[in-house]
Amino acid sequence: MSDWTSLWYVWLILLAVFLLLLCGVSASCIKFCCRKKRLPVETFPRHPCDLTVIGIDSDSTAHSTVT
Numbered sequence: 001m002s003d004w005t006s007l008w009y010v011w012l013i014l015l016a017v018f019l020l021l022l023c024g025v026s027a028s029c030i031k032f033c034c035r036k037k038r039l040p041v042e043t044f045p046r047h048p049c050d051l052t053v054i055g056i057d058s059d060s061t062a063h064s065t066v067t
Helices: 009-036 063-066
Strands: none
Touching: none
16 A cells, blocks of 8 residues: 555645635635625616606597507
């Protein structure tokens, strides 16, 4: 059976996996902290709008052409 200290490529793979995990955890923490400090942004900004309502009488010519 081989000695674990002589298998340098195993230690290299473990170090690479550890560094990837460390980078992922660090990126997640930074993203979480930046999201917490940011002001809330409205997804749909409110714009004033005009609404026009036209009453149509039953005797109107516009009503008879529409129906």
